[in-house]
Amino acid sequence: MAAISFTDVRKRYQKNDVIHGVNVEIETGEFVVILGPSGCGKSTLLRMIAGLEAISAGTIAIDGRVVNALEPRERGCAMVFQNYALYPHMSVRQNIGYALKVAGMKRAERDAKVLKVAKSVSLEPYLDRKPGELSGGQRQRVAMARAMVREPKVFLFDEPFSNLDAKLRVAMRAEVRSLHRSLGVTSVFVTHDQTEAMTLADRLIVMNAGIVEQVGTPSEVYHRPASLFVADFIGSPAMNLIRGFFGADGYFRHGQAGMIRLPTLAPHHVSREVSIGIRPELVRRVDAGHKDAISAVVDYTEELGASRLIYARADGSPIIAVDAAKDPLTTGMPVQFAFAEDDLHVFSHDTGRRIDRALQSQPLHTPINA
Numbered sequence: 001m002a003a004i005s006f007t008d009v010r011k012r013y014q015k016n017d018v019i020h021g022v023n024v025e026i027e028t029g030e031f032v033v034i035l036g037p038s039g040c041g042k043s044t045l046l047r048m049i050a051g052l053e054a055i056s057a058g059t060i061a062i063d064g065r066v067v068n069a070l071e072p073r074e075r076g077c078a079m080v081f082q083n084y085a086l087y088p089h090m091s092v093r094q095n096i097g098y099a100l101k102v103a104g105m106k107r108a109e110r111d112a113k114v115l116k117v118a119k120s121v122s123l124e125p126y127l128d129r130k131p132g133e134l135s136g137g138q139r140q141r142v143a144m145a146r147a148m149v150r151e152p153k154v155f156l157f158d159e160p161f162s163n164l165d166a167k168l169r170v171a172m173r174a175e176v177r178s179l180h181r182s183l184g185v186t187s188v189f190v191t192h193d194q195t196e197a198m199t200l201a202d203r204l205i206v207m208n209a210g211i212v213e214q215v216g217t218p219s220e221v222y223h224r225p226a227s228l229f230v231a232d233f234i235g236s237p238a239m240n241l242i243r244g245f246f247g248a249d250g251y252f253r254h255g256q257a258g259m260i261r262l263p264t265l266a267p268h269h270v271s272r273e274v275s276i277g278i279r280p281e282l283v284r285r286v287d288a289g290h291k292d293a294i295s296a297v298v299d300y301t302e303e304l305g306a307s308r309l310i311y312a313r314a315d316g317s318p319i320i321a322v323d324a325a326k327d328p329l330t331t332g333m334p335v336q337f338a339f340a341e342d343d344l345h346v347f348s349h350d351t352g353r354r355i356d357r358a359l360q361s362q363p364l365h366t367p368i369n370a
Contacts, residue, residue, distance in 0.1 A: 003028040003154065003186040004049060009058035011044055011210075018044055020210045021058070026203075028063075031180050031187045035197040036207035037233070042190045043158055045207070049188065050077050050156050063153060078147035079156040082163065084139045086131040086146075092118070093127040096145045117149045120182075121175070137168045144179070155180075157189040161196065173199055194234060198222070206230050224345075228352040231277045231345060237309065237320045239277045242294075243349060246274045255315035258294040263341055263356045269348070274355070277345035280309065283321035286338045293338040294319075298329050310335070 004026040011019035019041045026032050034042040047053040049060060051072035059066050067075050086095050097114040105113075118124045121141045131139050140160060147155060157176070161169045177200055180187050191197055197204055198218045206213045206221060206229075214226040225231035231239045244254035248270045251259040262276065286293055296312035296319055310321040312335055321337060329335070346356040 003030070003063060004188070005059075005061040005064075006045075007059045007061070009045070009048065009060060010056050011041070011048065011053065012056040018210045019048075019056075022212050024205060024212060024215055026186060026188065028186055029184050031177070031189065031200060031202045032205060033189045033191060033197040033201035033203075034205045034207060035191060035194065035201075037192055039209075040207040041210040042192075042205075042207050046079075046156055046158055046188060046190045049075075049154070050079050051075050052079075076153035077156055078150050078152035078154070079158065080140075080143050080147050080160045082159045084131070084143045086139060086142055088131050091128050091130060092123060092134070092142050095131065095142055096123075096149050099146065099150050113149055114145075117145045120148070121145050121179070136164050137172060140164065140172060141175070144176070148179070148183070152185065155185055155187040157187065159190055159192070161191075161193075169193075169196070176200065194236065206233065208233070224354075225277070226354050228275060228277075228347045231347065235279060237280050239279055239345070240283065240319050241275050241277050241347075242314065242317045242319070243273065243275045246270060246272060246346075252276055254294060254317065257296065257315040257317075260292045260294065260339055260344075261341055262346055263344060269355060273349040275347045275349055276339075277347065278339050278343055280320040281322040282340065282343040283319065284338045284340075285310070285321060285323055285325065286336045288334070288336055290336055290338055293336045296335050296337055298331055298333045298335055300331060301329050312337075 006022045006024045009019060009022040010017065022045065034045060036042045044053055048055050051067065051070060055068050059068055061067065062075055087098065090098065093114055096117060097110045100110045100113060115124070118127055121144055123141055123145055126134060126138060131142065134142065161172050164172060173196060189200060201218055203215060203217055204221050205215050208229045214221055214230045221230060222234055225234060228241065232241060242254050244252050246252055246262060246269055250261055252262045252274065253259045294314045296314040299311045299313060301311065302309040307322050307324045310323050310329060312319045319337060345354065347353065348355045
C-alpha cells in the first residue's frame with residue numbers, strides 16, 4: 001500500500017486552476033522531492049497533504065485512508081516550515097515538547113522524549129535557550145525536532161533551507177538525509193533548488209504550472225527527461241535544445257548549420273518540426289568537415305580550471321559545450337560540434353513531449369500526467 005496516493009487531485013482558487021489532475025503514488029519510507037520553479041504549485045500540493053489547503057477535486061489517501069475531510073491533526077503528518085514557526089517566548093525544550101503537552105502527555109514522559117529527540121539532532125546543549133539565541137541552522141533543527149517528537153507517519157518539508165546560507169544548506173541536507181535513513185519515515189520535501197532535489201530524493205516529482213511533468217529517480221529525470229520543460233529545467237548548465245526538422249532520410253536539419261542523424265522515430269514524425277536535446281558535457285568539438293556535425297560561431301568562453309564552457313550559436317540557436325582543450329577561442333571563431341546518436345533526446349515541437357524510442361523502451365517508474 002502506498003504511503004500517500006494522489007488520484008486526479010485538483011486545486012482551484014475562484015476561477016483559476018492551479019493544480020491540474022495529479023496522479024502519483026509515494027511509497028512507504030520514500031524520500032520524495034517535489035521540484036519546480038516558483039508558482040508551479042509544489043507548496044500548494046504539500047499543503048493539501050497536510051490539510052492546510054482544501055482539495056477542490058480528487059482524493060488524497062494516507063496509508064489507504066482518504067484524508068480529504070480530515071483535520072490536519074488527524075492525518076499523521078508533521079510539517080517543517082520555511083520560516084521555522086517557533087514560539088519565541090518558549091525555550092527549545094518547550095518548543096519541541098509543546099505538541100506533546102497539548103496532547104496531555106505526562107511531564108516525565110514528555111521530558112524523556114524531548115531529550116531523546118534533542119540528542120538525535122545535536123540540540124541537547126541548547127534546550128534551555130530561546131529561539132532568538134540560536135543560529136539559523138540551530139533553529140531549523142528545533143523545527144525538525146518538534147516534528148520528530150510526534151512520531152508522524154509522514155514528514156513534510158516546505159523549502160526548509162531557503163533562509164540558510166550556502167554552506168549551512170549543504171550541512172543541513174546531509175542531516176536530513178541521515179535522519180530519514182535512521183527513522184525510515186515517508187518524507188515529502190518541496191524545493192526549487194535542483195542540487196537540493198538531486199542529492200536528497202529517492203524520486204523526484206517535477207512540476208510546471210500545476211502539472212506533473214515527470215516522476216522518476218534523479219538519474220531518470222536527468223538522463224531521460226520526458227518533456228522539453230524537464231530537459232531545460234534540470235541541469236546546470238541546462239540541456240542544449242535545438243529546433244529543426246526531421247527528414248525522411250533520418251536526419252535532423254537546423255537551418256544552414258548542418259544535419260545530424262537522429263535515433264529512430266515513428267514514421268508520423270517525418271517532415272515534422274522537432275527539438276533535439278543534448279547535455280553540454282556530451283557535446284564534442286570536431287574538425288571542420290566532420291560528418292554529422294553542426295557549424296557554430298563562438299560567443300565567449302568561461303574558464304573552469306580543468307575545463308571550460310564554450311558558449312556558441314548555430315544559425316541563431318545557442319549551444320553550450322564543456323571542452324577540455326586549451327587552444328585559444330575568440331568571439332566570432334567558427335567551430336564544429338558533433339553529437340553521438342545515443343546521447344540525443346528528441347522532443348515534439350507541437351506537444352513538448354519526448355518522442356524518441358528510448359522513452360518507450362524503458363518506461364518511467366511512475367506514469368506521467370497526461
